[in-house]
Amino acid sequence: MLEKLESLEQEYQSLEASLADPAVLSDQREYQRLSKRYAEMGELVATIREYKKAHSDLEEAKSLLHDPDMAEMARLEVEEIRRRIPELEAKLELLLLPKDPLDDKNVIVEIRAGTGGEEAALFAAELRDMIMEFARRKGFRTEILDVNLTDLGGVSKVSFEVIGAGAYGVLKYEAGVHRVQRVPATEAQGRIHTSTATVAVMPEAEEVDVELDPADLEITVSRASGPGGQGVNTTDSAVQVLHKPTGMIVSCMESRSQIKNKEKALTILRSRLLEMKRAEEAARRREDRLAQIGAGERSEKIRTYNFPQSRVTDHRIGFTTHNLEGVLSGDLFELHEALKRADQERQLAAIAGETPLTLRSREA
Known part of the structure; x- marks a missing residue:
């Protein structure tokens, strides 16, 4: 050493x-x-x-x-x-410790409302705001790529890009199922409901990472719908890409430029395909549960936001804070430091059986 x-x-x-x-x-x-x-x-x-x-x-x-x-x-x-x-x-x-080569990449974040109807959609919108604000506080730039709004201001799904060196290394810890426990605004009898939203965090794939065969793509354009400004809604700028081998569909309509929307849609598609490949590799390795910190396991419940007790608990590491309002406002710094430490400890434990990194032989 x-x-x-x-x-x-x-x-x-x-x-x-x-x-x-x-x-x-x-x-x-x-x-x-x-x-x-x-x-x-x-x-x-x-x-x-x-x-x-x-x-x-x-x-x-x-x-x-x-x-x-x-x-x-x-x-x-x-x-x-x-x-x-x-x-x-x-x-x-x-x-x-070895560094994930993808940590420096930009990020595509996709949030989808899960169980809970309109309350889940409202929660998904809060998660969007939380993650985007945290990203901005870390010095990253954010850009909405696609969003489906609901009548009460929630989102059934939203995707956005986070741009800046190290974005994936920071935001990968948000991947998974987020759960909220509270009395919804639509609840007349004051009962606490449990709703969920799913967050996918994908390193932004470039052409060198994932090669797309044009013959595998079906690209259609249409007039953008929903809020977005007069210029967006009166031009055929919305783009939808179908990846025939997987059946994966990606749409993007946030820009007035059809060309830009197409580029962004293809970037999202590459990122999804790269993440699918990574997930398959991780499944083959069958890493332990803590190894899934940052791996983007969509089915895993990673965090609960409990409003009655003003409590946020990250189930991967047993971390709890009562700063619920601060967390939802983008103050994820303490939580992410705890996740990072746990990830480092896991890596150190994983190499414990190999040649140790310590240099104590000089003093021995």
């Missing part, structure tokens, strides 16, 4: 040199690729250097233990460094 750390530091130094190379500076695509990798490695290399310095300082302090004038100060320094080294090792373990 020490050799691996040295190799990573050398890679970082090599990247640093390459980014100053005029040949690289003149190639924007290569410069961006190297810059991205350089930025990704920054915290890891800083921690590696801090870890190496701690061991160097430890050896130096131990060498002074037999000096009568320095022994007491050296002893205190040895104790302090020995406390700090395990903390650095734990941090390195997390930083060295």
Whole structure:
């Protein structure tokens, strides 16, 4: 493992040199690729250097233990460094965990009302607002792609795009079945109802990820319907794409441009097909339940929003907060940190039987 750390530091130094190379500076695509990798490695290399310095300082302090004038100060320094080294090792373990290559991609989010009628549609609209606001607070850009509104302002289904580096890595934890328990506005007798909505979070697939055969596609255009402005509703801009091999249908009508709607519909289709492939692979691997955090299991109840007790519970990790109003307003930061930690712990546990990442052999 020490050799691996040295190799990573050398890679970082090599990247640093390459980014100053005029040949690289003149190639924007290569410069961006190297810059991205350089930025990704920054915290890891800083921690590696801090870890190496701690061991160097430890050896130096131990060498002074037999000096009568320095022994007491050296002893205190040895104790302090020995406390700090395990903390650095734990941090390195997390930083060295393999990263999902899809985490940096943009995201397509699809929300559908489940059981509960109009109340489920209203809840689906709240989930849309919650996730979009959280995404905006994280610095991402959002764009509605398609929406089916109900009479009371709910949504039977809605899809939107979240654009920004790392969007999938952040929002993948929202995938699954969300459940709400409350007295609906339409309930005359004050009874608590349980309704659900399903959230699918898909990394945005590009043409290189999923190749579509034009012969497999049936594309139709029509006049957009529903709210969207006079320009949208008076032009044949709505696009529907049928993928014949799977029977999958995608529609997009939010833009006045038929071309843009077609591009967005094909992007959604590619993302769905990529997610289908990933789900099939995950089913074959039969990963444990916690491994499904972020995997987009649509049938799994992941979270309950209980209004009578102002409580939100994430069932995957047993996390509960009474900040119901804040969560629905987009404050998902504490919840997502807990999910991320649980995911990291699962990954660490999964590799526990393999060669450990820890570097304690130097101190042993």
